[in-house]
Amino acid sequence: MERVAVADLVAYRIEDFPHWPLTQWRPDVAGRIDHIYTHWSAHDYASVFPAYHVCIATTPDGIVVVNTHDVRENMRNVYENPDAPYAQHTRGRNSHALGISIMAMQDATPANFGAYPLTEELVNGLCVVGARLAAFYNVPIDADHIMSHAEAAVREGYFGTEPDQRWDIARLVVSDKPLVEQDATDVGEELRARMRAVR
Ligand SMILES: [Zn+2]
Numbered sequence: 001m002e003r004v005a006v007a008d009l010v011a012y013r014i015e016d017f018p019h020w021p022l023t024q025w026r027p028d029v030a031g032r033i034d035h036i037y038t039h040w041s042a043h044d045y046a047s048v049f050p051a052y053h054v055c056i057a058t059t060p061d062g063i064v065v066v067n068t069h070d071v072r073e074n075m076r077n078v079y080e081n082p083d084a085p086y087a088q089h090t091r092g093r094n095s096h097a098l099g100i101s102i103m104a105m106q107d108a109t110p111a112n113f114g115a116y117p118l119t120e121e122l123v124n125g126l127c128v129v130g131a132r133l134a135a136f137y138n139v140p141i142d143a144d145h146i147m148s149h150a151e152a153a154v155r156e157g158y159f160g161t162e163p164d165q166r167w168d169i170a171r172l173v174v175s176d177k178p179l180v181e182q183d184a185t186d187v188g189e190e191l192r193a194r195m196r197a198v199r
Helices: 120-137 149-156 181-197
Strands: 019-021 035-040 054-059 062-067 097-102 146-148
Touching (some): 054 120, 120 181, 146 149
Parallel strands (some): 035 097
Antiparallel strands (some): 054 062
16 A cells, blocks of 8 residues: 555455456446556455556455555546546556555564464455556566565565565565565565566
């Protein structure tokens, strides 16, 4: 999320928004999108957040994709009229940009993913959603166009685990090794490779 504001902390339910099983979800709103940013929510498996456009959540029936924000609100230079509504997912990078997010990782640290860890199903869902969006909006799957919040944070100096820093998605499995910027690059490359492999 872009910033900690009261509105961002309100948890919504999957049922509050249009949602589909992963196999059925498709992008369907045409317009200009130049970038896609990947996130995790740092909350539980079921709560979803309109700070992102698309949330990937876990239900008893499997992975569900939830459209939590109208993508048309970010199909503009949002900083020319910042008072108009838009999804605030990645600091300073929200113009013509989508935020897609895995619902997981509440209270996670690099060495302990907590009660709602990333799962293979969630990561796969993120990559499928990313691949479908990239194809629909003609966004190249490379590090300049599709990056994690952590990669954006590395570029702009706020990468890390402090409250005002971000490390989503710089680690896919827990490790006692110290978190370093290379983790963001490595995981970003892995996610992009997995998106390219989606057919
Ligand atoms: Zn984020």
